[in-house]
Amino acid sequence: xxxxxxxxxxxxxxxxxxxxxxxxxxxxxxxxxxxxxxxxxxxxxxxxxxxxxxxxxxxxxxxxxxxxxxxxxxxxxxxxxxxxxxxxxxxxxxxxxxxxxxxxxxxxxxxxxxxxxxxxxxxxxxxxxxxxxxxxxxxxxxxxxxxxxxxxxxxxxxxxxxxxxxxxxxxxxxxx
Amino acid sequence: xxxxxxxxxxxxxxxxxxxxxxxxxxxxxxxxxxxxxxxxxxxxxxxxxxxxxxxxxxxxxxxxxxxxxxxxxxxxxxxxxxxxxxxxxxxxxxxxxxxxxxxxxxxxxxxxxxxxxxxxxxxxxxxxxxxxxxxxxxxxxxxxxxxxxxxxxxxxxxxxxxxxxxxxxxxxxxxxxxxxxxxxxxxxxxxxxxxxxxxxxxxxxxxxxxxxxxxxxxxxxxxxxxxxxxxxxxxxxxxxxxxxxxxxxxxxxxxxxxxxxxxxxxxxxxxxxxxxxxxxxxxxxxxxxxxxxxxxxxxxxxxxxxxxxxxxxxxxxxxxxxxxxxxxxxxxxxxxxxxxxxxxxxxxxxxxxxxxxxxxxxxxxxxxxxxxxxxxxxx
Numbered sequence: 310x311x312x313x314x315x316x317x318x319x320x321x322x323x324x325x326x327x328x329x330x331x332x333x334x335x336x337x338x339x340x341x342x343x344x345x346x347x348x349x350x351x352x353x354x355x356x357x358x359x360x361x362x363x364x365x366x367x368x369x370x371x372x373x374x375x376x377x378x379x380x381x382x383x384x385x386x387x388x389x390x391x392x393x394x395x396x397x398x399x400x401x402x403x404x405x406x407x408x409x410x411x412x413x414x415x416x417x418x419x420x421x422x423x424x425x426x427x428x429x430x431x432x433x434x435x436x437x438x439x440x441x442x443x444x445x446x447x448x449x450x451x452x453x454x455x456x457x458x459x460x461x462x463x464x465x466x467x468x469x470x471x472x473x474x475x476x477x478x479x480x481x482x483x484x485x
Numbered sequence: 486x487x488x489x490x491x492x493x494x495x496x497x498x499x500x501x502x503x504x505x506x507x508x509x510x511x512x513x514x515x516x517x518x519x520x521x522x523x524x525x526x527x528x529x530x531x532x533x534x535x536x537x538x539x540x541x542x543x544x545x546x547x548x549x550x551x552x553x554x555x556x557x558x559x560x561x562x563x564x565x566x567x568x569x570x571x572x573x574x575x576x577x578x579x580x581x582x583x584x585x586x587x588x589x590x591x592x593x594x595x596x597x598x599x600x601x602x603x604x605x606x607x608x609x610x611x612x613x614x615x616x617x618x619x620x621x622x623x624x625x626x627x628x629x630x631x632x633x634x635x636x637x638x639x640x641x642x643x644x645x646x647x648x649x650x651x652x653x654x655x656x657x658x659x660x661x662x663x664x665x666x667x668x669x670x671x672x673x674x675x676x677x678x679x680x681x682x683x684x685x686x687x688x689x690x691x692x693x694x695x696x697x698x699x700x701x702x703x704x705x706x707x708x709x710x711x712x713x714x715x716x717x718x719x720x721x722x723x724x725x726x727x728x729x730x731x732x733x734x735x736x737x738x739x740x741x742x743x744x745x746x747x748x749x750x751x752x753x754x755x756x757x758x759x760x761x762x763x764x765x766x767x768x769x770x771x772x773x774x775x776x777x778x779x780x781x782x783x784x785x786x787x788x789x790x791x792x793x794x795x796x797x798x799x800x801x802x803x804x805x806x807x808x809x810x811x812x813x814x815x816x817x818x819x820x821x822x823x824x825x826x827x828x829x830x831x832x833x834x835x836x837x838x839x840x841x842x843x844x845x846x847x848x849x850x851x852x853x854x855x856x857x858x859x860x861x862x863x864x
Binding site: 351352361365369396404405407408 | 732735736739740742778779780863864
């Protein structure tokens with residue numbers, strides 16, 4: 310049997326109300342599914358209690374990969390596979406390799422970082438918008454979505470909390 | 486500032502002056518080289534601090550408004566730099582051998598540019614422009630405290646634009662005149678940018694250290710940890726910029742391997758200079774790059790202070806490597822009491838002028854239109 314997942318939405322007209330409601334919901338132990346806002350609200354990550362992103366490590370990996378690939382490629386081609394004497398310099402001349410090493414480090418760091426961001430954020434063309442685009446959260450509304458898993462949401466408490474922090478409207482939302 | 490501390494700082498300067506005079510009797514070039522080093526380091530901090538202010542005005546950067554009085558007070562060190570320039574100018578005959586070009590075909594050819602009257606005129610032009618523009622920017626910023634009018638911000642946007650253009654040209658040429666002409670046979674068009682990269686990095690580190698110090702005092706209660714983090718990010722970015730420019734200068738010369746160009750790097754990469762040459766890269770790039778790469782590193786204040794210290798040592802070493810090799814005539818690097826005292830007296834002289842300027846005016850530019858936005862800075 311599929312789990313019964315529903316969302317209880319608190320709809321706000323102000324980012325400060327959303328922030329205080331989110332902070333309170335996080336402290337009261339509600340299952341915060343997500344927040345939907347027309348623009349990036351500063352401090353929302355901390356309010357939602359999100360863990361620090363792992364994107365930095367992914368980008369570091371990309372950078373190191375680019376660094377190693379570039380150096381390996383240049384050293385292998387110019388000193389082992391087909392040694393070429395350039396201006397009487399040693400076959401392995403690191404200063405000559407640095408520009409390409411730098412560029413590939415930056416390129417792979419950027420591309421793998423971008424891929425990591427899309428993956429971690431579950432973005433991309435396959436994304437099925439859930440609450441996004443409804444209830445005005447792309448233009449003038451701020452939405453806090455609490456998740457109810459097999460009806461485990463304490464509806465009374467959630468409703469009171471949202472209203473207490475200034476929600477204009479509270480409603481159930483089910484993904485079809 | 487307590488009078489005991491002021492006396493200590495003043496006595497450091499006096500002892501340094503005496504030490505420099507004594508050194509001048511035996512090794513005039515070494516003494517003058519030290520004065521030139523002090524000048525280049527100090528001037529870099531002053532002009533870099535104003536570059537930082539101008540950058541914020543031009544980009545409408547709100548975040549730095551609460552801490553702007555610190556770089557503003559750093560520009561108060563300009564008279565000290567001017568005084569050191571006078572000493573360097575007086576010692577031109579020993580410092581700059583293009584002053585006596587006779588018999589040297591290359592130098593006789595370069596006399597069109599490298600001659601004393603024009604050199605003096607250029608120095609006068611640089612300093613008058615710097616005094617004028619920096620003076621206007623600081624004056625408008627302070628006047629805003631009195632009347633709270635946003636017109637001062639608009640005026641400063643215009644003066645900042647002027648500063649950017651003037652600074653780009655004048656600092657480049659000042660680097661050619663004061664530092665690069667120590668080796669008048671050699672030339673590098675990127676030299677001014679290279680010196681700027683180090684100068685701005687040092688201005689950022691000095692600003693960061695002062696912000697960290699003053700943040701603990703009540704007078705700067707609007708400065709939050711996030712402001713320090715933003716400065717740390719700029720230090721991180723500009724250590725990469727420094728390495729980029731350093732390498733841009735080095736690689737072209739290394740690649741083409743033409744004697745008239747390699748003459749700059751060969752003495753610096755040989756003998757006892759070699760470890761310093763690589764230590765320069767490590768302190769200015771490797772340490773801040775790896776040290777500030779992590780998320781937590783930029784938010785760990787004691788660690789950030791250590792990295793800033795390393796970068797400042799790196800700036801001193803960078804300037805030492807620009808100035809001293811041509812003045813030591815084939816000897817190895819000399820580092821003794823006079824060099825140590827000169828470095829200490831930059832700090833002493835800097836602090837004396839900084840304190841004098843800082844406490845003249847309110848420490849928070851509360852009437853700046855962007856002040857609230859800056860005080861509520863968030864990552």
